[in-house]
Amino acid sequence: MAKPQPINYEDASPEVRAVFDDIKTSRNVPDVNNIWKYLARDPVTLRRTWSSVKEVMAPGALDPLVKELVYLAVSVTNNCGYCVASHTAGATKAGMTEAMFGELMAVVGMANETNRLVTGYRVPTDAAFE
Known part of the structure; x- marks a missing residue:
């Protein structure tokens, strides 16, 4: 298997874009960090991980x-x-x-x-x- 590559917003599926949009809105940032771009290779893992991080790291x-x-x-x-x-x-x-x-x-x-x-x-x- 080749080295995994990140998924950038412009190449992302609608499901991944929705998670990316939520991350950008929640964190008030123009782009997502690399971890999210790599996790986007598996949209289920991306969504689950972001949901958990958002919940656990909330005040x-x-x-x-x-x-x-x-x-x-x-x-x-x-x-x-x-x-x-x-x-x-x-x-x-x-x-x-x-x-x-x-x-x-x-x-x-x-x-x-x-x-x-x-x-x-x-x-x-x-x-x-x-």
Whole structure:
């Protein structure tokens, strides 16, 4: 199989264009990000993913900055460069400062280190945490 290529708006099916239009309107942007152009190769996945992102990232019990910080932390841990860049931009837009980013990266690094230590040592969960 050849390397997947993005689907641009002018080449998109009406179903894909409808999702692209919703993304552009919801985010007040002139074009969709690359992730959506690549997901457009499978319109069902595009629609489902956009619907889920829109619902999960909407303001709720967690404010938008907290949601972006969590997404950024998970993206760093999962080694998704695209998502790290995207959610660093989103967190910055939502109010993340350099100091917050530094602290977040320290927490991510510490959590990953201690998670691996606990896994390697097979540390049982304390009764107090159950």
